Amino acid sequence: MPYDPRMVQPMREEMVKMGARELTSVADVDATFGDPKGTMLVFVNSVCGCAAGNARPALSYALAHGTRPDQVVTVFAGQDLEATARARQFFADYQPSSPSIALFKDGEVVHFVHRHQIEGKTPQSVAESLTAAFDQHCATTKVA
């Protein structure tokens, strides 16, 4: 059962403030995943402070990096149920957990961070892992 929307609103705002676009409906998800070109990070948000309390700041740090995905979107597990279920269909090889982070390149998952890889870590160490993935997968080659 979803939490009171008023309780989770700060967690939504934390995402929007760092530049993520919320996907709250199946239509939002389908429209976003409909054009798979480029790089996109999907953050599965969660109310669980055990891991999400570090995951959101980690992403915020990572997005300050020079190289970053073309798009950053978020679904809220346990809150926006249908949107989250739909988004997870696009990375169905990975077991659902929240928070979690999927990095797509041209429609394929190229990097995935599970909840267990966030637990107990500092936001900075999770961010380092993410920025390494950004450097590997999101860097663009400039043609002279």
Place this chain on the structure above:
Amino acid sequence: MTGHVFHPGHSALHGTTVVLDTRKGMTYVGRFHEETAGGMLLHDAAGFDSASGNSRDDFLRKTAKFGVRIDHKHIMVPTEEVASLVPFNEMKI
């Protein structure tokens, strides 16, 4: 811990994904909730039976890469059956 958090007042392992090995050859990977008089309670746990003949290391490697397959929504393991309990992200796999 930073950001907006819930679950204050629990043990240090609360909410952490752990690997629990039993003295009977079972391995569970799941989210530790608490230890009670009845044992250790895990949520959303994958289970591996060493009697299956498959490799525990392969099970752990696959779980690390693709996530925790939920075989047990909740499972209570009696404390006396617990051989070891380690946070999953501290394991060398």
